[in-house]
Amino acid sequence: MISDALRDARALLFPVDCAGCGAPDRGLCDDCAALLRPAVTPRTTPGGLVVHTALRYESEVRRVILTFKEEGRTDLARHLSWPFGEAIRAGLAEHPEALIVPVPASRAGYRRRGFDPVRILLRRTGRRFERMLVPARTTAVQKSLGRLERADNLRDALAARPGVAGRSVLLVDDILTSGATLDEAVRAIAAAGGEAVGGATMAFTPRLHRSRDMTGTEDYGGD
Numbered sequence: 424m425i426s427d428a429l430r431d432a433r434a435l436l437f438p439v440d441c442a443g444c445g446a447p448d449r450g451l452c453d454d455c456a457a458l459l460r461p462a463v464t465p466r467t468t469p470g471g472l473v474v475h476t477a478l479r480y481e482s483e484v485r486r487v488i489l490t491f492k493e494e495g496r497t498d499l500a501r502h503l504s505w506p507f508g509e510a511i512r513a514g515l516a517e518h519p520e521a522l523i524v525p526v527p528a529s530r531a532g533y534r535r536r537g538f539d540p541v542r543i544l545l546r547r548t549g550r551r552f553e554r555m556l557v558p559a560r561t562t563a564v565q566k567s568l569g570r571l572e573r574a575d576n577l578r579d580a581l582a583a584r585p586g587v588a589g590r591s592v593l594l595v596d597d598i599l600t601s602g603a604t605l606d607e608a609v610r611a612i613a614a615a616g617g618e619a620v621g622g623a624t625m626a627f628t629p630r631l632h633r634s635r636d637m638t639g640t641e642d643y644g645g646d
């Protein structure tokens with residue numbers, strides 16, 4: 424596994440194009456960096472969890488996030504941690520007592536990428552967090568499934584550590600798509616005696632039903 428520092432160094436040594444628009448010689452051009460300015464808004468999952476999100480997952484922003492996640496461009500984390508950090512700040516403003524708990528990468532996602540994007544972003548925010556959730560079993564690749572199958576596929580996909588009992592939790596993830604993953608995380612936290620009081624994600628998918636928005640992001644189903 425390649426360390427973060429080595430990945431950053433590689434990105435510096437080998438010329439890269441802008442992750443958002445493809446302009447030459449800059450890892451992220453000024454115009455695309457400006458598009459990462461957070462506009463934090465609360466959204467609600469089907470299960471009723473209020474989730475603060477900072478960016479619309481579309482066009483250049485979507486390409487920057489995909490490049491970060493799927494091409495191992497972890498140098499982009501320093502840009503993406505800004506909107507992510509602002510979404511978390513909004514969540515904590517409502518629940519200052521909450522423990523920050525990341526949704527873990529699925530086993531398949533971790534194997535494919537060699538890193539956990541959410542954890543890298545969280546480290547960049549400088550916030551304390553605790554890995555209270557773990558993948559409980561192997562999930563099928565969600566994008567190949569229909570809507571009902573997706574919900575079935577996610578059931579019991581996550582498990583929470585006993586240490587979460589009695590704690591309030593702010594769940595954090597990279598992208599809010601259908602909300603099914605966060606709802607599964609809420610269930611897992613409750614099953615271990617904790618309570619998920621809110622959520623925060625870097626971005627949300629404005630058009631839930633366009634399958635191309637899921638491409639390349641699926642972990643537990645594009646969320």
Ligand SMILES: [Zn+2]
Pocket residue numbers: 441442443444445446451452453454455456
């Ligand atoms: Zn650009």
